[in-house]
Amino acid sequence: MTSRPSESQNLRDLALLRRVRDRMDREYAQPLDVEALARGVNMSAGHLSRRFRAAYGESPYGYLMTRRIERAMALLRRGDLSVTDVCFAVGCSSLGTFSTRFTELVGMPPSTYRRRAVSGTAGLPACVAKQVTRPVRNREARAAEPPLA
Known part of the structure; x- marks a missing residue:
């Protein structure tokens, strides 16, 4: 049985994903990669990619x-x-x-x-x-x- 994230964890993740998206909007011309973006919000690159795609319908890249x-x-x-x-x-x-x-x-x-x-x-x-x-x-x-x- 897999555990599902709690509602409060989902809200925290969405707030972090919004920060990542805002950073990409601001710093699009900088050398950004998924690992650097994930580090900035204390997530693994894989977790960030999965959650970002689920929230916004496309990968961070x-x-x-x-x-x-x-x-x-x-x-x-x-x-x-x-x-x-x-x-x-x-x-x-x-x-x-x-x-x-x-x-x-x-x-x-x-x-x-x-x-x-x-x-x-x-x-x-x-x-x-x-x-x-x-x-x-x-x-x-x-x-x-x-x-x-």
């Missing part, structure tokens, strides 16, 4: 990369930085991994996004441009698509 890609999209819309500069500015250390993840989340490579976004969001306030260009995960896009006839 997936959440962090989504934040980085969202910020990269904003920098690319400005049009004054190269894709490589944006990659490093958002905390990614590999241009290949950045480009692959960007393409998975946004549906096009960063260079294509940059070309389209600079002309497509001209004149829009930054807060509106951010909302209309927010990345849609592949699983969300599939769920929103109408079935094929």
Whole structure:
């Protein structure tokens, strides 16, 4: 028989998970990994990963990369930085991994996004441009698509 965490333990874990998520939101450009995040809230990396996925529906790494890609999209819309500069500015250390993840989340490579976004969001306030260009995960896009006839 396995023991289930008490309600008070669940609430403590949720508060710690919120701290981890807030840290990723603030420090997305820093070199963060699951072990460092877990140490910061006195959890094991495995426990943090399991609880984070249960609470937010994705792994800590997936959440962090989504934040980085969202910020990269904003920098690319400005049009004054190269894709490589944006990659490093958002905390990614590999241009290949950045480009692959960007393409998975946004549906096009960063260079294509940059070309389209600079002309497509001209004149829009930054807060509106951010909302209309927010990345849609592949699983969300599939769920929103109408079935094929």
